[in-house]
Amino acid sequence: MQDRPTSTELLEAACEAFTGALLPEFSGEKRYVALMVANALAIVARDLRTSTQSLKQERKRLQELLSLPSSEIANSDALRDEVEALNRELASEIRAGAFDAPGETREGLKTHLLETTREKLCASNPKHLETEGKSE
Amino acid sequence: MGVTEPASQARLETFLADACQANSATILGLQPLTGGAVQENWRLDVALEGGAYEGEQAWVLRITAPAMIPDSHSREQEFAILKVMEAERIAAPKAHFLCRDAGVLGREFFIMERLPGIAAGHRLVRDKNLDGETLTKRLAQELGRIHAIRPPREDLTFLKMPEPTPALEMVARFRTQLEAEADSHPVLDWALRWMALNAPAPQAIVLCHWDFRTGNYLVEAGAFTGLLDWEFANWGDPMEDVGWFCAKCWRFGENAREAGGIGPRALFYRAYEESSGLFIDPIAVHFWEVAAHLRWGLIALQQCARHLSGTLPSLELALTGRLAAEMELEILALVDRADKGRL
Numbered sequence: 304m305q306d307r308p309t310s311t312e313l314l315e316a317a318c319e320a321f322t323g324a325l326l327p328e329f330s331g332e333k334r335y336v337a338l339m340v341a342n343a344l345a346i347v348a349r350d351l352r353t354s355t356q357s358l359k360q361e362r363k364r365l366q367e368l369l370s371l372p373s374s375e376i377a378n379s380d381a382l383r384d385e386v387e388a389l390n391r392e393l394a395s396e397i398r399a400g401a402f403d404a405p406g407e408t409r410e411g412l413k414t415h416l417l418e419t420t421r422e423k424l425c426a427s428n429p430k431h432l433e434t435e436g437k438s439e
Numbered sequence: 440m441g442v443t444e445p446a447s448q449a450r451l452e453t454f455l456a457d458a459c460q461a462n463s464a465t466i467l468g469l470q471p472l473t474g475g476a477v478q479e480n481w482r483l484d485v486a487l488e489g490g491a492y493e494g495e496q497a498w499v500l501r502i503t504a505p506a507m508i509p510d511s512h513s514r515e516q517e518f519a520i521l522k523v524m525e526a527e528r529i530a531a532p533k534a535h536f537l538c539r540d541a542g543v544l545g546r547e548f549f550i551m552e553r554l555p556g557i558a559a560g561h562r563l564v565r566d567k568n569l570d571g572e573t574l575t576k577r578l579a580q581e582l583g584r585i586h587a588i589r590p591p592r593e594d595l596t597f598l599k600m601p602e603p604t605p606a607l608e609m610v611a612r613f614r615t616q617l618e619a620e621a622d623s624h625p626v627l628d629w630a631l632r633w634m635a636l637n638a639p640a641p642q643a644i645v646l647c648h649w650d651f652r653t654g655n656y657l658v659e660a661g662a663f664t665g666l667l668d669w670e671f672a673n674w675g676d677p678m679e680d681v682g683w684f685c686a687k688c689w690r691f692g693e694n695a696r697e698a699g700g701i702g703p704r705a706l707f708y709r710a711y712e713e714s715s716g717l718f719i720d721p722i723a724v725h726f727w728e729v730a731a732h733l734r735w736g737l738i739a740l741q742q743c744a745r746h747l748s749g750t751l752p753s754l755e756l757a758l759t760g761r762l763a764a765e766m767e768l769e770i771l772a773l774v775d776r777a778d779k780g781r782l
Contacts, residue, residue, distance in 0.1 A: 394628040427761040
């Protein structure tokens, strides 16, 4: 087992140092690049905190939607492959019209897709979620 | 062969002198203009001696970028479209000279007028001195005038008629692009399925700009000076351009101003109907807004793939991949609104 800090803790410290001490020193094109680097680091820090949990939740919902038995693979690479395979199946069901009719099945799919998209945005751009629905 | 290399500049000067029938052409300045991930635009200042363009000229050099986005026209075709805009008195840069000879700068390019103003969308929507309502009306009028250009046209024979309809052709095109993606994207499939079942028939086939949005027109001291980036223009459903302009992804965060982040949607609709003689079909506009977010989502995936494949390694393109989820969130909201009959 690695000594502390964990990857997440170390990355968050690097993020803070970069944003606090370095970013204000840049201007023009360099500032634009620096902002992108800060954004990428922040996304990865949030990914590290949430991605395994999100993937497990997504897998559970997909297995329910596709009427498949639940599985317990926890290794993160295998988990990603498993969720990708489930998503591939879901996409092909959508294309085949399995969710066309109004009703519980359709609403169940919409709820799942919304939760999955929100989980992605929680890591990629949480600010975007805050503004959701404010225009309508 | 870089545009700014001395040898390139010398060849460019020779080309310009020939094109202008001048005794000589001297480049005074050549700098990249920001914007345009697809093409490269350069700010070009030239001094000419003799000929019809004698004196100092402020131009833009527009050259094909090394990595092309599918569906965009060649520079030769875009040049022809700009010539039509000039003839129809649409506010767009005047196209001056086309160079098809790759021996000059390595790629095809043309020279066009440099219109005054800024295009940057995020700056424009936050400009407190901007009269957004006047600008909204002006843009709607111009779009209506563009949509008065109808097929067939002798000078636009390279444009293709959408088959069987603009909406169904778009569904087929998006399907091909989505199937080419390495990973699955159920929300984008959801959008595509919804589009296939809800494709509207067009009320007319008109010339669509296909990138008519905030960020692609110039504003100088509050006034609209011209529409840029004609590389996607094609025959289509007039509601395509209306949906693209009003789509949330082009409001630059100013979501309450539904017409391009600058003005009220109803005002844009009214001015467009007066100018075009067409009517706004809210159901069709809604369809094209779903299409807009799917289109943007696919572009985000394709841009990211250009980074991942090593074609054009760039942190900006890599980060663009993460924007697809923002488009997905809006797709889900738009389809849900249609399900609830709230259009």
